[in-house]
Amino acid sequence: MLYEEAINLIKNSKTLVAFTGAGISAESGIPTFRGKNGIWSKYDPQILDIDYFKNYPKESWEKIKEIFYDYMRDVKPNDAHKFLAFLEDKDILKATITQNIDGLHQAAGSKNVIEFHGTTKSVVCLGCRKRYPSNDINLSDLPPICPKCGSVLKPDFVFFKEPIPSDAYRQSYEYMQKADLLLIIGTTGEIMPASEFPYICKGKVIEINPESSKYTETKTDIFLHEYAGIASKKLWEYF
Numbered sequence: 001m002l003y004e005e006a007i008n009l010i011k012n013s014k015t016l017v018a019f020t021g022a023g024i025s026a027e028s029g030i031p032t033f034r035g036k037n038g039i040w041s042k043y044d045p046q047i048l049d050i051d052y053f054k055n056y057p058k059e060s061w062e063k064i065k066e067i068f069y070d071y072m073r074d075v076k077p078n079d080a081h082k083f084l085a086f087l088e089d090k091d092i093l094k095a096t097i098t099q100n101i102d103g104l105h106q107a108a109g110s111k112n113v114i115e116f117h118g119t120t121k122s123v124v125c126l127g128c129r130k131r132y133p134s135n136d137i138n139l140s141d142l143p144p145i146c147p148k149c150g151s152v153l154k155p156d157f158v159f160f161k162e163p164i165p166s167d168a169y170r171q172s173y174e175y176m177q178k179a180d181l182l183l184i185i186g187t188t189g190e191i192m193p194a195s196e197f198p199y200i201c202k203g204k205v206i207e208i209n210p211e212s213s214k215y216t217e218t219k220t221d222i223f224l225h226e227y228a229g230i231a232s233k234k235l236w237e238y239f
């Protein structure tokens with residue numbers, strides 16, 4: 001019943017927007033941040049604190065490389081990422097706002113992806129602000145140094161106490177205002193300011209998560225209590 005209701009909303013929506021968190025990539029083998037075996041149960045979040053990074057770039061990079069580069073190198077999009085790319089291709093889904101930095105939405109074929117927390121796919125120079133593809137940087141010698149000005153290169157994702165990229169912030173705000181249907185997938189809804197954005201949306205909300213989140217009781221209209229990949233496959237069968 002819930003799946004039929006969800007499909008009806010999706011098929012009749014004018015502006016469907018997706019809002020995703022770490023949970024959508026869990027079935028691709030990427031650990032989430034919170035919950036059992038979460039990244040923060042093994043690593044100290046301070047490695048992603050911008051002041052710590054600036055003071056201890058080598059130590060910070062060593063852990064960051066382990067978690068976000070070595071581990072993520074060969075991960076692939078799962079059915080949930082592919083389903084969102086399918087919905088975008090059908091011009092049903094207008095935008096995917098993601099808190100994730102793994103690039104898996106784009107790898108699945110999604111075009112209009114707003115990376116609220118930036119990405120691991122590039123690094124940025126703390127000195128001259130030049131960006132380089134992460135694949136072009138030699139991470140065997142840490143911290144990586146800017147070939148242009150000699151300053152330290154930082155992963156191009158948002159560290160704690162750093163601002164959200166202004167374009168991503170503005171576009172997310174605009175899409176949340178326009179959305180008549182919001183698909184929230186795999187997020188606890190705990191981390192500001194990202195977690196506030198779904199509340200901007202005046203439309204209906206479908207949430208996919210195997211556990212309840214901050215949104216389930218306050219914002220969600222249809223709660224698909226399921227893993228993202230499995231729920232996506234079930235929804236896809238209606239097309």
Ligand code: APR
Pocket residue numbers: 020021022023024026027032033034035038099100117185186187188189190191208209210211212213226227228229
């Ligand atoms: N399918 C769908 N959801 C899942 C799955 C799955 N297979 N597995 C886990 N989840 C859900 C969990 O129930 C939880 O609600 O994914 C969510 C993961 O929560 P977090 O680890 O807190 O991830 P997220 O909400 O994206 O964190 C937000 O916090 O540390 C910062 O910048 C980091 O972007 C991150 C932000």
Ligand code: ZN
Pocket residue numbers: 125126127128129130146147148149150151
């Ligand atoms: Zn530089």
